[in-house]
Amino acid sequence: MDKKIKVAIAGVGNCTQALVSGIEYYRQNPDDTRGLMNVDIGGYKATDIEIVAAFDINAAKVGKDLSEAIFAEPNRAYKYAGITIKPTGVIVKKGPVYDGNPPFLNEFYTLSDAPACDVAQVLKDSGAEMLMNFIPTESHEAAKFYADVAIKQVKIGFINGMPTLIVSDPEYQKIAVQNGVPLIGDDVKSQFGGTIIHRALATVMNDRGIHLSETYQLNYAGNTDFANLMARGKSKHKTKQEAVTSLMPYPITMSTGFTYVELMKDRKTSIFWINGSNFGNTPLHLEAKLEVEDSANFAGVIADMVRYMRIALDRKVSGVLASACSFLTKHPPVQIPDGEAVLAVKEFVEGKRER
Numbered sequence: 001m002d003k004k005i006k007v008a009i010a011g012v013g014n015c016t017q018a019l020v021s022g023i024e025y026y027r028q029n030p031d032d033t034r035g036l037m038n039v040d041i042g043g044y045k046a047t048d049i050e051i052v053a054a055f056d057i058n059a060a061k062v063g064k065d066l067s068e069a070i071f072a073e074p075n076r077a078y079k080y081a082g083i084t085i086k087p088t089g090v091i092v093k094k095g096p097v098y099d100g101n102p103p104f105l106n107e108f109y110t111l112s113d114a115p116a117c118d119v120a121q122v123l124k125d126s127g128a129e130m131l132m133n134f135i136p137t138e139s140h141e142a143a144k145f146y147a148d149v150a151i152k153q154v155k156i157g158f159i160n161g162m163p164t165l166i167v168s169d170p171e172y173q174k175i176a177v178q179n180g181v182p183l184i185g186d187d188v189k190s191q192f193g194g195t196i197i198h199r200a201l202a203t204v205m206n207d208r209g210i211h212l213s214e215t216y217q218l219n220y221a222g223n224t225d226f227a228n229l230m231a232r233g234k235s236k237h238k239t240k241q242e243a244v245t246s247l248m249p250y251p252i253t254m255s256t257g258f259t260y261v262e263l264m265k266d267r268k269t270s271i272f273w274i275n276g277s278n279f280g281n282t283p284l285h286l287e288a289k290l291e292v293e294d295s296a297n298f299a300g301v302i303a304d305m306v307r308y309m310r311i312a313l314d315r316k317v318s319g320v321l322a323s324a325c326s327f328l329t330k331h332p333p334v335q336i337p338d339g340e341a342v343l344a345v346k347e348f349v350e351g352k353r354e355r
């Protein structure tokens with residue numbers, strides 16, 4: 001069995017920079033397992049992931065080797081200590097633009113004037129086993145284009161890293177089963193980010209009888225994802241809010257906010273604010289703050305997601321990979337508590353459950 005897991009990526013932004021250089025970090029430091037959620041998943045290491053095709057629309061990235069494109073402006077993800085990337089031989093191809101280039105994002109780069117490639121053909125020629133969608137939030141048309149190519153045309157696995165509801169869509173689910181395509185999505189729940197912490201706080205409060213009345217989560221960073229989210233974050237507000245409200249046994253009021261603070265680059269701050277009451281309906285207020293490198297936090301999850309998908313491909317399991325979705329995405333088709341999801345995904349790896 002070939003241990004290499006061949007993946008293609010749509011969107012060579014900060015998350016791709018963090019993933020490609022993170023895999024290289026573990027390749028160059030084989031004894032260093034700090035920061036990995038799982039060293040081994042069903043016999044696969046994070047370093048078994050090989051990027052075989054990549055698509056973007058930015059002139060500074062299209063036509064460049066992936067090793068160069070990941071460091072092109074406006075990418076600004078954290079640079080892992082001592083890591084340089086040798087040429088990979090993967091040349092970034094121009095994808096169709098659709099709604100991936102709104103005016104406020106186009107201020108950060110020049111749109112490539114190259115003609116769009118034949119994405120399906122590039123995927124077939126590359127031998128990609130799965131396509132990962134990391135394009136900007138609210139680029140619904142472009143996201144559906146990549147989903148259609150992977151799920152309906154080329155029939156390879158599809159990982160949806162952003163909040164367009166594709167894996168949660170029963171129509172895509174049905175076609176994926178017919179075509180033997182496994183799915184993971186929608187929108188990544190970062191390794192230790194705003195969503196998982198807010199869910200953990202809500203869970204412990206529920207367990208201890210604290211009544212939550214209202215809560216907000218304010219996030220800010222200086223990357224293009226945040227510039228985009230300020231202008232068009234509708235689907236991200238939805239996936240973030242539902243990730244918390246779905247855990248609650250009663251309705252609560254929740255707000256989410258996104259702000260672009262340029263000098264913070266890829267360092268994201270999340271502020272959690274919760275009002276509630278405990279014994280005798282006495283008031284309680286909690287505030288907490290997290291600072292984290294945003295894209296590395298995403299990449300740590302992808303390093304696992306890819307391996308769960310490869311296991312499904314090895315076992316010829318298609319459709320929604322429910323346990324991986326619930327464990328690792330903000331908006332899985334089925335929301336379950338995180339403690340149950342971590343057990344479910346272990347059972348999936350051990351072959352005790354199909355998906």
Ligand SMILES: NC(=O)c1ccc[n+]([C@@H]2O[C@H](COP(=O)([O-])OP(=O)(O)OC[C@H]3O[C@@H](n4cnc5c(N)ncnc54)[C@H](O)[C@@H]3O)[C@@H](O)[C@H]2O)c1
Nearest residue numbers: 011012013014015056095100136137142162224225294298
């Ligand atoms: N922690 C995180 O950073 C995190 C967590 C969860 C989800 N996400 C989601 O992942 C996605 C990627 O985040 P990012 O920080 O890498 O964003 P980014 O803005 O750095 O990168 C997006 C890339 O997609 C490219 N693109 C735009 N339209 C395209 C098209 N039609 N075809 C191909 N490429 C196209 C852009 O040129 C850019 O290189 C976003 O939707 C974000 O919300 C990120």
